[in-house]
Amino acid sequence: xxxxxxxxxxxxLLTAPSFVWLTVLFALPTILVFAIALRNPDPDGxxxxxWTAANLGRxxxxxxxxxxxxTLWISAATSLICTALAVPVGYVLARVGPRWRVRLLMLxxxxxxxxxxxxxxxxKDILHPEGPVKRLLAALGLAGPQTSLLYSAGAVVLVSVYAxxxxxxxxxxxxxxxxxxxxxxxxxxxxxxxxxxxxTVFLPGIRRGLWTGLLFVLIPSLGSYIIxxxxxxxxxxxxxxxxxxxxxxxRNLPQAGALSVVLMLAVIAPLAAALILERRKRRPGGLFR
Amino acid sequence: METETAKDERTGAGGGEAPxxxxxxxxxxRFGAVRAVENVSLEIRKGEIFSVLGPSGCGKTTMLRLAAxxxxxxxxxVRLDGRDITDLPPEKRRLNTIFQSYALFPHMTVRxxxxxxxxxxxxxxxxVEAEVERMLHLIRMTDQAGKKxxxxxxxxxxxxxxxxxxxxxxxxxxxxxxxxxxDLKLRQRMLVELDLIHDEVGLTFLYVTHDQGEAMxxxxxxxxxxxxxxxxxGTPAEIYEAPRxxxxxxxxxxxxxxxxxVADAADGEHSRLRVEDFPPVVCYNDKxxxxxxxxxxxxxxxxxxxxRDRPEPAxxxxxxxxxxxxxxxxxxxxxxxxxxxxxxxxxxxxHARYFLDEKPIRWKDDVWIWWHADDGFMLERYREKxxxxxxxxxxxxxxxAGGGAPDEDGGR
Numbered sequence: 059x060x061x062x063x064x065x066x067x068x069x070x071l072l073t074a075p076s077f078v079w080l081t082v083l084f085a086l087p088t089i090l091v092f093a094i095a096l097r098n099p100d101p102d103g104x105x106x107x108x109w110t111a112a113n114l115g116r117x118x119x120x121x122x123x124x125x126x127x128x129t130l131w132i133s134a135a136t137s138l139i140c141t142a143l144a145v146p147v148g149y150v151l152a153r154v155g156p157r158w159r160v161r162l163l164m165l166x167x168x169x170x171x172x173x174x175x176x177x178x179x180x181x182k183d184i185l186h187p188e189g190p191v192k193r194l195l196a197a198l199g200l201a202g203p204q205t206s207l208l209y210s211a212g213a214v215v216l217v218s219v220y221a222x223x224x225x226x227x228x229x230x231x232x233x234x235x236x237x238x239x240x241x242x243x244x245x246x247x248x249x250x251x252x253x254x255x256x257x258t259v260f261l262p263g264i265r266r267g268l269w270t271g272l273l274f275v276l277i278p279s280l281g282s283y284i285i286x287x288x289x290x291x292x293x294x295x296x297x298x299x300x301x302x303x304x305x306x307x308x309r310n311l312p313q314a315g316a317l318s319v320v321l322m323l324a325v326i327a328p329l330a331a332a333l334i335l336e337r338r339k340r341r342p343g344g345l346f347r
Numbered sequence: 348m349e350t351e352t353a354k355d356e357r358t359g360a361g362g363g364e365a366p367x368x369x370x371x372x373x374x375x376x377r378f379g380a381v382r383a384v385e386n387v388s389l390e391i392r393k394g395e396i397f398s399v400l401g402p403s404g405c406g407k408t409t410m411l412r413l414a415a416x417x418x419x420x421x422x423x424x425v426r427l428d429g430r431d432i433t434d435l436p437p438e439k440r441r442l443n444t445i446f447q448s449y450a451l452f453p454h455m456t457v458r459x460x461x462x463x464x465x466x467x468x469x470x471x472x473x474x475v476e477a478e479v480e481r482m483l484h485l486i487r488m489t490d491q492a493g494k495k496x497x498x499x500x501x502x503x504x505x506x507x508x509x510x511x512x513x514x515x516x517x518x519x520x521x522x523x524x525x526x527x528x529x530d531l532k533l534r535q536r537m538l539v540e541l542d543l544i545h546d547e548v549g550l551t552f553l554y555v556t557h558d559q560g561e562a563m564x565x566x567x568x569x570x571x572x573x574x575x576x577x578x579x580x581g582t583p584a585e586i587y588e589a590p591r592x593x594x595x596x597x598x599x600x601x602x603x604x605x606x607x608x609v610a611d612a613a614d615g616e617h618s619r620l621r622v623e624d625f626p627p628v629v630c631y632n633d634k635x636x637x638x639x640x641x642x643x644x645x646x647x648x649x650x651x652x653x654x655r656d657r658p659e660p661a662x663x664x665x666x667x668x669x670x671x672x673x674x675x676x677x678x679x680x681x682x683x684x685x686x687x688x689x690x691x692x693x694x695x696x697x698h699a700r701y702f703l704d705e706k707p708i709r710w711k712d713d714v715w716i717w718w719h720a721d722d723g724f725m726l727e728r729y730r731e732k733x734x735x736x737x738x739x740x741x742x743x744x745x746x747x748a749g750g751g752a753p754d755e756d757g758g759r
Contacts (some may be wrong), residue, residue: 238448238450240446240448240450241450241452241453243415243417243437243444243446243450244444244446244450244451244452245452245463245467246416246417246436246437246438247415247416247417247437247438247442247443247444247512248438248443248463248464248467248511248512248515249438249464249467249468249515250438250463250467251438251467254467258463259452262452262454263453263454265454
């Protein structure tokens with residue numbers, strides 16, 4: 059009676075590859091992480107025998123909450139700043155002629171050809187107390203001798219925005235490139251000023267690109283540990299740093315697993331929120347009103 | 348509503364007799380090397396349906412975009428109701444557009460699409476709701492108000508686009524080929540509907556189209572445009588019956604072109620033409636062209652009579668023997684291609700009693716064709732370009748060659 063019983067058997071074959079893919083590469087690893095988080099640590103750095111909830115219990119302290127909070131706000135700030143920068147860039151990319159479009163897209167993509175690690179290290183030099191930015195700010199009287207650009211939460215956000223901006227620009231550009239700009243003319247024609255037309259017609263028109271970009275930036279920022287390690291310093295550690303320490307320093311895989319579970323829940327929560335919002339946008343009026 | 352609009356109109360018109368309302372004064376616009384519009388002046392009167400008709404690329408859409416404010420002219424001014432609007436952005440102009448693609452906002456419901464203009468004008472919520480309901484009623488779509496545009500049929504989208512534009516109570520409604528995306532039956536129904544809406548709201552329409560049928564049936568006046576210039580402005584009957592240029596004659600309806608030269612005057616108003624490979628033709632000469640002028644003679648196919656029997660000779664009647672080369676039965680009409688002299692001439696004949704005609708005219712029949720001298724039009728050959736327009740129909744006996752006549756509904 060249900061659609062499932064009447065489904066032709068061939069459909070199972072057609073969906074088998076993606077089913078296997080998701081099971082082997084997504085579901086199983088996720089279950090493994092959850093399982094490891096519930097095992098006892100092994101003193102040799104492996105996974106011990108027996109089940110325990112102690113790893114999760116150990117995270118209940120105020121230290122974890124502080125780090126989780128810092129991870130969340132730095133990731134959120136990174137995502138929002140990336141969106142604010144990428145929307146105008148995507149708009150311009152979609153509006154310029156093909157020759158300029160290729161050149162500008164190259165500017166977005168070319169930095170990827172240098173190692174991520176090297177690019178982050180380069181920021182250490184740029185933001186260094188003896189570096190060019192600090193000297194310029196000092197010369198302008200905007201920074202005193204004690205002001206530190208490096209090893210601050212601001213530095214983590216700045217470098218994260220730099221590192222993840224292309225992941226925001228590309229999906230927004232892809233959406234803007236498909237956007238029918240005659241709709242903007244229609245909005246202007248009906249009496250909307252530029253900004254109103256942009257807000258009520260263009261942004262909803264590229265919302266899929268916005269959501270994709272948001273997830274592409276938010277998820278890696280939440281797990282990021284190289285950037286806070288290099289430009290954040292010990293007082294700006296994020297969850298990613300803690301996980302790395304548990305794995306590489308303490309050799310306590312179950313504890314790292316427990317932290318990963320916390321991080322995973324922190325990722326799934328905004329994802330679920332995004333999906334609910336996306337579904338609600340089908341109500342009259344849309345999202346951005 | 349109707350009375351309100353009518354009152355607005357009277358006060359707006361300043362008491363004059365249908366004064367010029369939307370004016371283009373020496374407007375030019377080029378895109379790179381392409382001269383889209385060249386030194387065009389047009390006056391559109393208050394309350395009329397004015398069409399700009401021309402083939403694609405003639406600059407008609409640019410005219411509309413200049414009026415809407417999407418383009419700024421390189422030269423010339425655009426005036427609305429005496430006010431210079433050339434430098435106003437689109438949102439400040441009291442003109443609204445119905446786009447060829449409708450440009451409905453896909454993420455909004457029908458209701459929100461229609462409300463967009465009033466919301467942009469920050470009108471009170473209650474007023475917006477009341478006006479939207481009224482518009483939904485006008486376009487008979489109250490029960491579809493919650494749908495998104497992609498769930499609507501072409502005709503419904505069209506009506507939403509109309510409502511969305513009308514709710515702002517514009518001074519002029521700009522229509523950019525609004526029926527081009529619809530099928531024939533729907534197009535005919537929407538034509539009637541547009542006409543009804545025009546009567547109901549009483550505003551000025553500037554209608555841009557390449558479809559002469561639409562322009563003819565809807566318009567009070569038509570401007571025929573070609574290569575960025577206005578060829579002729581007039582009522583549909585003037586444009587059809589008295590085309591001023593060979594372009595207009597060829598573009599509007601079908602016509603036969605005879606290439607000739609004025610020989611001598613037949614009487615005060617008529618001249619005799621010398622036509623190559625053809626007997627002399629008598630034609631009305633309103634342009635008082637003297638002997639030696641080289642001209643085109645345009646004669647509409649439906650003005651040419653055809654019969655097996657030789658007609659009575661009469662003054663000002665051009666009579667020629669001919670042989671039928673093609674018979675194309677069109678239902679309401681039959682189109683004949685006949686060879687007279689060395690020319691192929693198209694004749695359109697409405698038959699009242701097809702099965703009762705004792706001897707229907709058939710392929711290879713010898714017939715007589717004739718037309719009155721006043722039904723022909725002499726057009727000056729003033730542009731080389733005209734030649735390509737009126738290339739003679741193919742001489743071979745191809746089935747329904749048609750000669751690529753411009754009204755063969757090629758675009759449909």
